[in-house]
Amino acid sequence: MTVADDASVPPTLAASRLREAGDLPGAIALLRQAGDAPDVAHMRLRLLFEIQDYAALQQATREAIRRLDPATVVPAHHYPATLLHFAELCCLPLEEIEAVILALGAASRQHAPLRQAWYAVRHRQRFRTWLRDRFEGGASFISLGLNCLPWHLPCRWGLRREEDFVALFVPFALAGHTVPGVLAALEDDFAGYCDPGAIRIVRTRRGHSMAVRADRTAHWNHHRGPYWLQRDAAPMRDNLAAKAALFRDACRRPDAVFLLAACPVQYPEEKLDFLAHLDAALARFTGRAGNRILITNNAARQRPAELHVVDAGTCFAYCPYPAADYVWHEDAHADTPAGLAFERTYADQVTRALTKWGLMRRKPGAAA
Incomplete structure (x- = not known):
């Protein structure tokens, strides 16, 4: 009898054991059959995120909102x-996010951490409403790294289209890169990007196994653990090859906008020496x-938030983290x-750039 067949083992524990053994699909399948208890539903969403099945994650989140009963929420x-x-x-x-905000309003008043998350989500969605009411247009945002911020923040602030959550999930979205790493990947069309001979498996400070390029120009911190790294990281390499195909398709869109964050250059005092190289790639x-x-x-916290027009196709913006110890991807900080x-500063810089490029226009008669 396997763990998954043993009715005496709680489903979340059984799923955890499957995950540790490298069987993420099996863990998710088990949870799918285990009902909608909070522990089960929470773990299923987390594992769908971990396996990066974003179409399934989007659908599962939508279904969870529809099933949410305010009377049974445990704050x-x-x-x-x-x-x-x-x-x-x-x-x-927007209306689906507003539905979960409404459903959790009473519960949020009973527990401080939930209240912080609730207010933060409501704040971001009010910006989304403000943007919808005043502007028209938009863009296909394609992440170039150098961290995961250009992927996550346009999602949080309603800048990314619903369908682009899957369609624009490209190799640079969930990974860490250097500028040379991005350029090398583009120049050979990802051919040697994560070749087995180019990567090493290292142990992080928290004890996780993670793949990095031997030249340290890329690391894949969202492909950790036995599922992704088994068989010389074959599942990770297959996943990145599929994302590279999405990147090729995305680049052909006429409204493509490339986002590159965490750039250490202090423009205009320092030149963007890589820019011509990047545009050519x-x-x-x-x-x-x-x-x-x-x-x-x-990272330049001494610089005010401002947008510089570098040339007709390039904008450079300062958008400093609020403190040296700020961790943008942790909800306890972001909220x-x-x-x-x-985050609002970042969203504003994005919308200003779109306006300068003519991709976003104020609606006739809209308030300032």
Whole structure:
């Protein structure tokens, strides 16, 4: 008898054991049959995120919102806050996110951590409403790294279209890169990007196994553990090959905008020496020069938040983290007033760049 067949083993424990053994699909399948208890629902969403099945994650989040019963919510459980955050991450329509905000309103008043998440999500969705009411247009946001921020923040703030949560999930979305690593991947069309001979498996400070390029120009921190790294990281390499195909398709969109964050350059005092190289590398995919690129420096905290027009296709923005110890991808930081102010600054810089490029226009008669 396997763990999955043993009725005496709680489903979340059985799923955890399957996950540890490298069987993420089996763990998810088990949870799918185990009902909708908060522990089960929470773990299923987390594992769908871990296996990066974003179409299934989007659908599962939508279904969880529909099933949510305000009368049975346990405010102190981690599931309600997780559901709020996944509704944003999955780029669900505004009315569906508003539904979960409404359903969790009473519960949020009973537990401080849930209340912080609830207020933060409501704040971000009010910006989304403001944007919808005043502007028309948009863009296909394609992440170039250098961290995961250009993937996550457009999702949180309603800038990314619902269908693009799956269609624009490209290799740079959930990984860490250097500029040379991005350029090398583009120049050989990802041919040697994660070749077995180019990667090493290392142990992180928290004890996780993770793949990195031997030249340290890329690391895949969202492909950790036995599922992704078995058989010389074959599942990870297959996943990245599929994302590379999405990247090629995305680059052909006429409204493509490339987002590159965590750039250490302090422009205009320092030159963006890599820019011409980057645009030429992108032109191989887009078929055109002068590609729209928004570059942000997030570490220069002494610089005011401002947008610089570098050339007709490039904008550079300062969008500093609020503190040296700020961790943008941790909800406990992102949902604070300082975190919301930082993220709003980033969203504003994105919309300003779109306006300059003519991709976003104020609606006739809209209030300022």
